[in-house]
Amino acid sequence: MIDVLLKVFADSARAAIGVQAAAYALAAIGLNVHFGFTGLINFGHIAFLAVGAYTTAIVVDLGFSLWLAIPAGLLGAVILGMLLGIPTLRLRADYLAITTIAVGEIIRVMVRSSAMEGLTGGVFGLQGFADEFFDVNPFSRGNYGVWDITFNERSMWVMTVGWALVVLTALLVHALMRAPFGRVLKAIREDEDAARALGKNVFAFKIRSLCLGGAIGALAGILLAFEAQAVVPDRYLPQTTFFIWTAMILGGTGSIKGPIAGAIIFWFVVASTEGLLRAGITHGWIPDWLLSSQEVAAVRFMLVGAILMALMVWRPQGLFGKREEVLIGAR
Amino acid sequence: MPVDPLAPDVAPVAPTASSRRLASVPAQPGVAKPDPILVVDGVTRTFGGLKAVDVAHLEVARGLITSVIGPNGAGKTTLFNLLTGFDTADSGTWTLDGVALHGKHPHSVARAGMVRTFQLTKALSKMTVIDNLLLGAANQKGEGMISALLPFLWRDQEREVVERADKLLDRFRLGHMRNEYAGTLSGGQRKLLEMARALMVEPRVILLDEPMAGVNPALVQSLLGHVTALRDEGMTVIFIEHDMDVVMGISDWVVCLAQGAVIAEGLPQAVGSDPKVIDAYLGSHAADDFGGTP
Numbered sequence: 365m366i367d368v369l370l371k372v373f374a375d376s377a378r379a380a381i382g383v384q385a386a387a388y389a390l391a392a393i394g395l396n397v398h399f400g401f402t403g404l405i406n407f408g409h410i411a412f413l414a415v416g417a418y419t420t421a422i423v424v425d426l427g428f429s430l431w432l433a434i435p436a437g438l439l440g441a442v443i444l445g446m447l448l449g450i451p452t453l454r455l456r457a458d459y460l461a462i463t464t465i466a467v468g469e470i471i472r473v474m475v476r477s478s479a480m481e482g483l484t485g486g487v488f489g490l491q492g493f494a495d496e497f498f499d500v501n502p503f504s505r506g507n508y509g510v511w512d513i514t515f516n517e518r519s520m521w522v523m524t525v526g527w528a529l530v531v532l533t534a535l536l537v538h539a540l541m542r543a544p545f546g547r548v549l550k551a552i553r554e555d556e557d558a559a560r561a562l563g564k565n566v567f568a569f570k571i572r573s574l575c576l577g578g579a580i581g582a583l584a585g586i587l588l589a590f591e592a593q594a595v596v597p598d599r600y601l602p603q604t605t606f607f608i609w610t611a612m613i614l615g616g617t618g619s620i621k622g623p624i625a626g627a628i629i630f631w632f633v634v635a636s637t638e639g640l641l642r643a644g645i646t647h648g649w650i651p652d653w654l655l656s657s658q659e660v661a662a663v664r665f666m667l668v669g670a671i672l673m674a675l676m677v678w679r680p681q682g683l684f685g686k687r688e689e690v691l692i693g694a695r
Numbered sequence: 696m697p698v699d700p701l702a703p704d705v706a707p708v709a710p711t712a713s714s715r716r717l718a719s720v721p722a723q724p725g726v727a728k729p730d731p732i733l734v735v736d737g738v739t740r741t742f743g744g745l746k747a748v749d750v751a752h753l754e755v756a757r758g759l760i761t762s763v764i765g766p767n768g769a770g771k772t773t774l775f776n777l778l779t780g781f782d783t784a785d786s787g788t789w790t791l792d793g794v795a796l797h798g799k800h801p802h803s804v805a806r807a808g809m810v811r812t813f814q815l816t817k818a819l820s821k822m823t824v825i826d827n828l829l830l831g832a833a834n835q836k837g838e839g840m841i842s843a844l845l846p847f848l849w850r851d852q853e854r855e856v857v858e859r860a861d862k863l864l865d866r867f868r869l870g871h872m873r874n875e876y877a878g879t880l881s882g883g884q885r886k887l888l889e890m891a892r893a894l895m896v897e898p899r900v901i902l903l904d905e906p907m908a909g910v911n912p913a914l915v916q917s918l919l920g921h922v923t924a925l926r927d928e929g930m931t932v933i934f935i936e937h938d939m940d941v942v943m944g945i946s947d948w949v950v951c952l953a954q955g956a957v958i959a960e961g962l963p964q965a966v967g968s969d970p971k972v973i974d975a976y977l978g979s980h981a982a983d984d985f986g987g988t989p
Contacts, residue, residue: 536844539843539844540840540843540844543837543838543843543844543846543849544829544835544836544837544838544843544849544853545837545838545839545840545842545843546843547822547826547829547830547838548830548838550819550821550822550826551819551822551830553821554819554820554821554822555817555819557781557801557813557817558813558817558819559830560781560800560801560802560805561779561781561801561805561810561811561812561813561817561893562802562805562810562830562831562892562893562895562896563802563803563805563806563810563833563896564802564830564838565800565802566802572840576840688876689821689876692820692821692876692878692879
């Protein structure tokens with residue numbers, strides 16, 4: 365039994381430091397710029413991931429270098445931010461929330477449509493566009509890691525780049541948020557009329573926040589697409605947005621380390637609940653009538669939800685949030 | 696008449712050199728004044744069938760305290776909202792020192808030199824008191840997204856802004872709360888914070904929307920002191936107030952609105968005894984409030 369538990373732990377640890385976790389950390393840092401610092405409610409963050417990944421893949425597909433395609437992917441997210449922000453950011457916060465939900469789905473439905481198949485590959489997506497990225501992989505063939513927590517050379521390379529990007533963007537956001545720029549964003553989060561009354565062009569700041577967070581989200585999308593060497597429309601389902609929200613809230617909104625820790629914990633919990641449930645079923649610790657292996661995927665998210673609820677009760681500010689801020693909000 | 700022990704004991708301010716300027720101005724709505732800083736013309740705003748604001752002509756004298764009074768629903772706050780761009784007028788123009796401000800966004804109005812506070816204070820609760828003030832400073836180089844990453848561009852300016860903010864905090868007796876969250880301040884302290892924050896913009900005209908509402912009488916005294924000090928430094932103050940003692944005590948000029956229109960304006964004593972003003976207030980112990988007999 366100890367072996368089984370150790371195996372589950374190793375798998376969970378792999379998930380917690382893997383490419384998925386790095387990409388979610390990046391995406392959550394971007395979402396945190398939107399929600400945690402500026403108070404923008406973005407329920408369609410996945411759109412930024414999709415646009416970043418698809419733009420990069422399409423630009424490579426058209427025959428350009430990957431190193432040109434990545435900035436193009438980021439630019440795509442910035443353009444999406446403007447398209448999204450210009451009509452909605454002058455309105456109340458809930459309009460942006462509703463619009464972003466729709467945009468997330470519109471992007472996915474659009475890229476998978478047969479009308480765009482020539483450009484996006486329709487339902488099959490685009491494959492093998494990241495060769496240039498793996499050509500410069502410094503890791504030689506083999507497995508790296510300690511104990512049961514090992515990765516092949518490809519994953520190692522994507523992970524290394526991914527976590528380096530996480531650290532760099534976290535430092536970037538940190539520098540921005542302690543500058544007067546960040547002060548204006550926080551003021552908008554607290555009360556945008558107060559910021560207006562003091563001469564701040566709230567609309568311009570919100571657009572910048574939306575574009576900045578969106579570009580960070582696009583980086584996450586590009587990273588995930590590299591790992592898979594593919595962009596496929598059905599990887600960009602709306603629930604991913606809410607997993608990113610979960611990671612951000614777990615870690616604590618409006619903090620720098622929060623989204624990173626949140627993404628790591630989110631993947632550890634997802635992998636360990638799934639591993640424990642599956643192990644329980646195969647070893648007969650969980651009786652058949654209670655849970656079958658087909659139901660594991662659904663039940664593990666119920667457990668994740670329960671853990672998140674427990675956290676909100678005992679630690680409403682998340683792991684790295686400031687408790688005083690939550691208490692002020694509750695007044 | 697029973698004496699209200701809580702009523703602030705406001706001694707009438709001796710007319711200053713500047714307020715004597717208005718002594719010869721006749722007390723009639725829309726009258727022209729020497730050296731006006733704000734000139735309002737034909738401003739209207741309707742909500743459905745209700746004409747909330749309908750000001751034909753109004754001039755505000757530079758460097759003085761002008762009070763806007765009027766019964767509830769007279770359109771005082773709506774007028775403030777229109778002048779500062781928070782609401783859109785159906786028609787009308789207004790200029791600050793000759794510069795047209797109608798149709799401008801709120802932030803442009805503030806940058807032009809006219810800053811307002813709100814009736815329900817807008818303390819930025821999850822920011823510290825000092826950050827609330829720092830936000831107010833205009834033309835900050837570090838507010839650009841690129842320049843924010845280059846601290847050497849804005850470090851010197853930031854130091855000056857912090858210095859100015861600390862002086863204002865001390866002046867408004869908020870120095871001891873400097874690093875606390877603004878959300879922990881009392882109602883009265885929030886009023887002080889909002890006034891201090893507005894001053895960080897270095898406006899020429901400051902519009903205070905009921906700065907004394909909900910503030911304890913002891914603090915009212917110090918707030919009034921701040922308001923007169925602003926005037927003495929050359930700032931133009933326009934404020935909405937309900938408390939007649941306060942209005943009579945510190946105003947250089949009083950404008951009375953009723954049903955959106957200016958029904959009377961003049962020196963405080965003249966407006967206080969104006970039968971139209973008393974009529975507008977009837978039902979709210981007009982005689983007591985104005986200290987005269989009806």
